[in-house]
Amino acid sequence: MKDFFKGKFTLTRRLFQIGTFLFFLAVYYTSHKQSFLLGTFYSFKLGPIHIVDPFIYLTYLGRNLLKADLFVWTVTGFLIPLLIAFLFGRVFCSWICPYNFLYEILDFLKTHLFRKKPLIYFEASPKSKKVWLALALALGIFIPPFPYYILMPGLLSVLLHQLVLHLYSFILFSLLLILMVLFVDLFFKKRIWCKFICPTGLILGMARWKGGLRIIKRKDLTCKECALCSFECPLGLTPHLGNHLEDCYNCGRCVDICKGLRKKENPLDFKFL
Ligand code: SF4
Ligand code: SF4
Incomplete structure (x- = not known):
């Protein structure tokens, strides 16, 4: 199990992922007592600021484009995740998203404990x-419930909320959907959800700026036969070849591995370009 936490970035990331889970649990348990922190991964209220999932916001905007109120009050909530992605890449996916955390736990168990062969x-x-x-x-614009069922972070946070509120009759459908997606990702084609289907991940990936935080491969150091x-x-990328930018979600796993092997003269590191 220690491999799951091994390395500076991996350990910090795991703490972030666990912290996010505990944070939302605390929000749900206290939601009847306070109104400062409320919401799920679909939309979250932090005092006067609303943070909205970019896909939810865009479909909402598309549906109401002709109305007078263009949701100016939520524009900041839409721009905050985009600004973070612009500067730091898809860190939401690797450091915060509960679906990714759940997937990584199950994938780790599958490959390390049960020694299953990794999929393509x-x-x-x-x-x-x-x-x-x-x-x-x-x-999403023409079928209003669609965004709510296709976004795994939101669906998982709603599931957690339903568990806290003991709304067991509502749990079954969201649970079935999540299990179905996990099954496809774990046993059919690896990471199809995060690399292709999840609209939030795609939007955040497109919002990323090439000069923002990224993994760089130093040209003056070679990897020899390592890889x-x-x-x-x-995500099955190849950072040692330097062609990983588009899909990379800045988890730092490759840097940890590289630093563990090469100590000082490691060819991979995080950098703002
Ligand atoms: S792509 Fe979607 S499901 Fe995957 S980690 Fe990112 S937000 Fe989560
Ligand atoms: S290239 Fe490195 S930082 Fe990017 S997803 Fe792969 S391991 Fe994580």
């Missing part, structure tokens, strides 16, 4: 991702 990672071209995102936006970072990358 799902790959999709940038063009097919854009086409799918446009289709998902259209579906261990690529075997360990949770």
Whole structure:
């Protein structure tokens, strides 16, 4: 189990993931006593600031475009996640998203404890991702419940909320959906959800700025025959070849692996370009 926490970035990230889970649990347990922190991963209220999932916001906007109120009060809530993605990449996915955390736990158990052979990672071209995102936006605009069922972070946080409130009759459908997605990701095509389907992940990936925080491969240091970072990358990317930017969610696993092997002269590190 210690491999699950091994390395500076991995340990910090696990603490973030566990902290997020506990934070939302505390919010749900206290929601009848306070109104400062309220909400789920669909939309969250932090005092006067509302933070909204970008996909939820865009579909909401699309549905109400012709109305006078263009939800100016929630624009900041839409821009905050985009600004974070612009500067730090898809850190929401790797450091916060509860679906990714759950997936990583199950994948770790599957590969380490039960010694199952790893699956092939799902790959999709940038063009097919854009086409799918446009289709998902259209579906979200014309079928209002669609965004709520396709966003795993929101669905998981609602499930947690329902558990806290003992709303057991409502749990079954969200649980079935989450289990179905996990099953496909774990046993059919690895990471198909986060690399292709999840509209939030796609939007955050597109919002990222090339000069923002990223993993760099130093040109003056060679990897020889190593490539261990690529075997360990949770998204099946190849950071040692330097072609990982588009999908990379800045988890830092490859840097931990590289630092563990090469100590000082390690070719991979985080950097703002
Ligand atoms: S792509 Fe979606 S489900 Fe995957 S980690 Fe990101 S927000 Fe979570
Ligand atoms: S390339 Fe490195 S930082 Fe990016 S997802 Fe893979 S292991 Fe994480």
